[in-house]
Amino acid sequence: xxxxxxxxxxxxxxAITAWFFLAVxxxxxxxxxxxxxxEAFYVSTLKWNLLGVKKAIGLKxxxxxxxxxxxxxxxxxxxxxxxxxVPISMIIAFVIAYWLNEIKFGHNLIRAMYFIPFLTTAVAMxxxxxxxxxxxxxxxxxxxxxxxxxPQQPFLKSVxxxxxxxxxxxxxxxxxxxxVIFIAGIRAIPRSYFEAAEIDGAGRxxxxxxITLPAMKPTIIFLTVISTIGFLRIFDQVYTMTADSAxxxxxxxxxxxxxxxxxxxxxxxxxxxxxxxxxxxxxxxxVSLMQLWLMRKHK
Amino acid sequence: MNDFNAxxxxxxxxxxxxxxxxxLLFIGGVIMITPIxxxxxxxxKTGQEVYELSIIPQKPTLENYIFILQESKFMRWMLNSLWVxxxxxxxxxxxxxxxxxxxxxxxxxxxxxxxxxxxxxxxIPTEMLIIPWYMMSRSFGWIDTYWGIAFPGLMxxxxxxxxxxxxxxLPDELIEAARIDGWSEFAIWSRIAMPLVIPALSALAIxxxxxxxxxxxxxxxxINDLDLYTIPVGIASFNGEFQMDWEVVMTASCLAxxxxxxxxxxxxxxxxxxxxxxxxxx
Amino acid sequence: MKWLKSAFTLVVSxxxxxxxxxxxxxxxxxxxxxxxxxxxxVDKLIQxxxxxxxxxxxxxxxxxxxxxxxxxxxxxxxxxxPDVVQLYYGWLNDYRDGGLIQPxxxxxxxxxxxxxxxxxxxxxxxxxxxxxxxxxxxxSLALFWNKDMFSEAxxxxxxxxxxxxxxxxxxxxxxxxxxxxxxxxxxxxxxxQDHHWWRExxxxxxGGAPYSDDGKTVTYTSEAGAQALKxxxxxxxxxxxxxxGFMNRxxxxxxxxxxxxxxxxxxxxxxxxxxxxxxxxISELPGHNGKRYNFSSYWVNGITxxxxxxxxxxxxxxxxxxxxxxxxxxxxxxxxELPAKPAVALVDANKDHPLYGxxxxxxxxxxxxxxxxxxxxxxxxxxxxxxxxxxxxxPASALAKVAKSEQEVFNEFFE
Numbered sequence: 001x002x003x004x005x006x007x008x009x010x011x012x013x014x015a016i017t018a019w020f021f022l023a024v025x026x027x028x029x030x031x032x033x034x035x036x037x038x039e040a041f042y043v044s045t046l047k048w049n050l051l052g053v054k055k056a057i058g059l060k061x062x063x064x065x066x067x068x069x070x071x072x073x074x075x076x077x078x079x080x081x082x083x084x085x086v087p088i089s090m091i092i093a094f095v096i097a098y099w100l101n102e103i104k105f106g107h108n109l110i111r112a113m114y115f116i117p118f119l120t121t122a123v124a125m126x127x128x129x130x131x132x133x134x135x136x137x138x139x140x141x142x143x144x145x146x147x148x149x150x151p152q153q154p155f156l157k158s159v160x161x162x163x164x165x166x167x168x169x170x171x172x173x174x175x176x177x178x179x180v181i182f183i184a185g186i187r188a189i190p191r192s193y194f195e196a197a198e199i200d201g202a203g204r205x206x207x208x209x210x211i212t213l214p215a216m217k218p219t220i221i222f223l224t225v226i227s228t229i230g231f232l233r234i235f236d237q238v239y240t241m242t243a244d245s246a247x248x249x250x251x252x253x254x255x256x257x258x259x260x261x262x263x264x265x266x267x268x269x270x271x272x273x274x275x276x277x278x279x280x281x282x283x284x285x286x287v288s289l290m291q292l293w294l295m296r297k298h299k
Numbered sequence: 300m301n302d303f304n305a306x307x308x309x310x311x312x313x314x315x316x317x318x319x320x321x322x323l324l325f326i327g328g329v330i331m332i333t334p335i336x337x338x339x340x341x342x343x344k345t346g347q348e349v350y351e352l353s354i355i356p357q358k359p360t361l362e363n364y365i366f367i368l369q370e371s372k373f374m375r376w377m378l379n380s381l382w383v384x385x386x387x388x389x390x391x392x393x394x395x396x397x398x399x400x401x402x403x404x405x406x407x408x409x410x411x412x413x414x415x416x417x418x419x420x421x422x423i424p425t426e427m428l429i430i431p432w433y434m435m436s437r438s439f440g441w442i443d444t445y446w447g448i449a450f451p452g453l454m455x456x457x458x459x460x461x462x463x464x465x466x467x468x469l470p471d472e473l474i475e476a477a478r479i480d481g482w483s484e485f486a487i488w489s490r491i492a493m494p495l496v497i498p499a500l501s502a503l504a505i506x507x508x509x510x511x512x513x514x515x516x517x518x519x520x521x522i523n524d525l526d527l528y529t530i531p532v533g534i535a536s537f538n539g540e541f542q543m544d545w546e547v548v549m550t551a552s553c554l555a556x557x558x559x560x561x562x563x564x565x566x567x568x569x570x571x572x573x574x575x576x577x578x579x580x581x
Numbered sequence: 582m583k584w585l586k587s588a589f590t591l592v593v594s595x596x597x598x599x600x601x602x603x604x605x606x607x608x609x610x611x612x613x614x615x616x617x618x619x620x621x622x623v624d625k626l627i628q629x630x631x632x633x634x635x636x637x638x639x640x641x642x643x644x645x646x647x648x649x650x651x652x653x654x655x656x657x658x659x660x661x662x663p664d665v666v667q668l669y670y671g672w673l674n675d676y677r678d679g680g681l682i683q684p685x686x687x688x689x690x691x692x693x694x695x696x697x698x699x700x701x702x703x704x705x706x707x708x709x710x711x712x713x714x715x716x717x718x719x720x721s722l723a724l725f726w727n728k729d730m731f732s733e734a735x736x737x738x739x740x741x742x743x744x745x746x747x748x749x750x751x752x753x754x755x756x757x758x759x760x761x762x763x764x765x766x767x768x769x770x771x772x773x774q775d776h777h778w779w780r781e782x783x784x785x786x787x788g789g790a791p792y793s794d795d796g797k798t799v800t801y802t803s804e805a806g807a808q809a810l811k812x813x814x815x816x817x818x819x820x821x822x823x824x825x826g827f828m829n830r831x832x833x834x835x836x837x838x839x840x841x842x843x844x845x846x847x848x849x850x851x852x853x854x855x856x857x858x859x860x861x862x863i864s865e866l867p868g869h870n871g872k873r874y875n876f877s878s879y880w881v882n883g884i885t886x887x888x889x890x891x892x893x894x895x896x897x898x899x900x901x902x903x904x905x906x907x908x909x910x911x912x913x914x915x916x917x918e919l920p921a922k923p924a925v926a927l928v929d930a931n932k933d934h935p936l937y938g939x940x941x942x943x944x945x946x947x948x949x950x951x952x953x954x955x956x957x958x959x960x961x962x963x964x965x966x967x968x969x970x971x972x973x974x975x976p977a978s979a980l981a982k983v984a985k986s987e988q989e990v991f992n993e994f995f996e
Binding site: 011014015017018019021022024025026028029031032033034035036037039040050096099100102103105106108109110111112113114115116117118119120121123124125127128129131132138140169172175176177180181183184187188189215218219221222225226229233235257260261264265270273274277280281284285288289 | 317320321323324325327328329331332334335337338341352394397398400401405406407408410413415416417418419420421422423424426427428430431432435450451453454456457460461464465467468484488496498499501502505506509513531534545548549551552555556559560563564567568570
């Protein structure tokens with residue numbers, strides 16, 4: 001044995017060590033994660049109401065989904081959540097994290113203030129936000145608007161504003177998470193980088209662009225991918241804030257995961273829900289891989 | 300207050316820009332917690348005052364807290380959640396960082412595939428996993444056990460990805476040097492690499508603890524016994540088919556948020572402090 | 582004292598354990614959703630039942646309502662779960678289709694007796710010549726009205742007809758100088774009970790029917806359906822006496838004293854009674870052209886297919902007790918849901934009860950919708966309403982559109 005081990009090249013030794021480290025986790029992932037995922041792939045070809053017999057129907061579930069005009073609306077809604085939600089939340093989070101990192105007085109207090117929304121339960125917060133969105137004279141947002149002379153807005157009761165009115169609390173709740181990761185990322189940059197730059201007499205903007213941002217690339221990649229997945233999987237806020245948890249008015253705020261949920265547990269069409277899950281899975285995988293690949297290229 | 304003013308004055312003399320910055324960030328923070336202030340204030344309101352959207356309750360009452368703490372097994376549920384979340388967080392800190400480190404710092408064939416496969420676990424909604432998990436728990440006898448609640452979250456794609464990204468920041472030279480010094484791979488990970496990513500570990504601990512603390516669907520499905528409920532399942536049991544008393548929901552949320560807030564306040568120091576101390580030691 | 586009580590309990594439970602061991606007890610399991618008064622009622626019922634049947638023990642388990650349905654479906658489909666289960670009547674089709682519940686044997690539950698004793702809407706439980714479940718209690722809708730707001734508006738009693746209803750709603754509405762609602766005359770709430778009102782009451786009042794008699798075809802695309810929808814949307818668009826979602830939910834607006842009238846079920850009474858300073862009364866739903874209709878729904882108790890032999894016998898006995906007159910009265914007194922048999926419900930004490938009376942009187946002219954899938958069917962009205970109010974579509978075309986998707990739900994179910 002020792003003999004065999006000593007014959008291996010360093011590279012081979014490292015590879016074996018790596019697989020050794022991965023062994024237990026891989027067993028876990030295969031049984032607890034991958035297997036149920038494959039199960040979903042399989043069930044997507046069945047007609048099954050969870051309670052009765054399973055009937056193989058080939059790709060019929062997919063055909064039905066693609067023929068359903070609601071699906072395309074829901075897909076577009078989901079895209080909007082991500083396309084608007086990700087950049088807005090990341091930019092706000094970065095600006096706050098960057099400046100928060102500069103201050104020392106009351107730093108912990110202020111950071112906690114930004115993080116607390118992340119700790120709260122969606123259902124309780126949804127209630128508060130729904131009150132904020134009420135019309136005059138009750139709703140605070142409309143009161144604020146009336147102070148600056150803007151006419152009252154319907155917010156949740158509108159097919160055009162509803163989606164953004166739900167996105168706002170989603171951004172709000174996730175901001176603390178992004179800020180904490182950004183700060184951890186900033187703090188992970190070795191001090192020496194900055195010292196060197198300061199000696200060279202670089203300005204703040206230059207340091208940000210040439211040192212901070214490039215050094216934070218792994219953090220930025222991580223947050224982009226995770227936030228995109230998060231917004232594409234948005235559910236809680238829509239479920240708790242829309243009437244009858246239906247993603248209304250008129251499906252204008254309904255995301256894919258809510259549609260999956262409705263198929264699975266309101267109508268017990270497990271096959272259709274699985275097919276939709278597979279579609280969501282493929283979209284997420286494609287988007288994530290593309291992001292990872294694009295950001296890697298700019299190295 | 301005087302002390303505060305003196306501090307601010309000193310600051311202002313030094314850097315007026317910082318004071319403006321501080322004020323802006325503070326105002327932003329106040330905006331962030333406004334909805335939460337409403338939650339807290341509602342929890343001290345009586346049933347009829349709930350509909351007055353005043354911030355300060357006119358007739359503050361502890362009734363809701365007394366109701367929850369007396370009428371339910373809230374403390375018991377809290378302990379259940381605490382135990383499950385702590386256990387699962389410990390597991391995640393160990394395994395996710397081990398896997399994340401392996402994926403970041405070892406070069407071997409199949410690395411990318413393993414990474415993408417683990418990452419792909421983030422792309423399936425939990426709703427679609429509970430049925431197979433239930434069948435699994437049933438055949439292994441995990442229903443109505445702590446282990447049953449915890450097992451799906453013992454390792455996560457999220458944590459692995461987070462740790463991988465932070466380990467990628469570490470200079471390779473450090474690890475090479477340790478190898479030359481004859482350190483074992485496990486020791487390099489646990490004694491050199493890990494201390495350098497304490498901020499990320501703290502962040503992961505907070506996120507995972509919280510995620511477990513608020514997990515609802517799976518604990519509901521796997522638990523039948525009232526004594527084993529976790530906090531979110533317990534909170535849901537206050538609501539009937541058509542009945543939802545908001546002051547009770549708000550009170551329960553306040554109570555449920557407290558422990559996570561404590562965890563955050565304890566751990567947040569490490570997010571900032573960790574790296575510099577470790578950097579010196581390393 | 583406490584120790585004495587627990588010592589006593591210990592002795593009693595010890596003895597009963599011993600006892601049950603001796604007589605070979607059968608244990609059956611009963612599931613329902615968690616709600617304090619329902620849990621209390623079932624505990625009492627089990628106590629009574631066990632006293633009368635010492636050879637049977639009933640284990641009572643309950644889960645949060647939020648996901649009760651999911652929980653039951655997953656457990657039962659895996660072969661776990663209860664012997665007797667409480668289900669919403671609208672879910673029955675799924676369970677029957679899946680072979681998860683068994684028909685009630687006609688020896689233990691003779692059909693003639695069911696048809697003689699229960700309210701007619703329980704007939705929805707008869708499919709393919711068999712009964713699949715029976716309720717302890719039923720529900721109906723009634724009009725809640727705010728007495729103080731009524732007298733302030735110079736109104737002395739509740740509206741009796743739809744025309745009066747609109748008229749009263751107008752008088753009850755208060756707005757500020759800019760036309761914003763300070764309080765609404767009628768709290769429209771499509772998220773609440775209004776879709777039932779539209780489907781089973783309004784359409785029928787206008788002379789139509791929501792579905793064909795065999796329950797396989799959508800028929801609300803008629804003139805009557807459109808009139809009924811217009812009646813509902815007019816509150817918001819024409820009369821301006823209320824706004825869907827005002828104060829989030831109709832019940833909240835009413836509880837806050839900011840709605841003159843709201844439609845709701847008897848389960849809401851306890852919430853409004855608790856509300857200090859809310860002075861309200863309840864009356865039957867307004868009629869039209871001398872006719873009245875109501876909507877009824879209920880939870881049924883079914884026997885799961887896993888119960889066999891002696892467990893099945895025990896389950897039947899328990900179900901017989903759950904649907905006995907005694908159990909129904911206990912349920913009304915504890916939970917506040919209405920007895921499912923006219924003989925129990927329509928006694929004078931119940932019929933003239935100031936709170937339950939209007940609901941109980943409503944039962945005699947109520948229909949229960951035979952849902953094939955409640956959620957998407959409920960969504961039809963919510964969507965039709967939004968199309969009319971938010972997008973200005975005319976009621977008939979809005980209905981034509983939602984009817985198409987609802988019909989697909991039927992077709993898929995019956996294919």
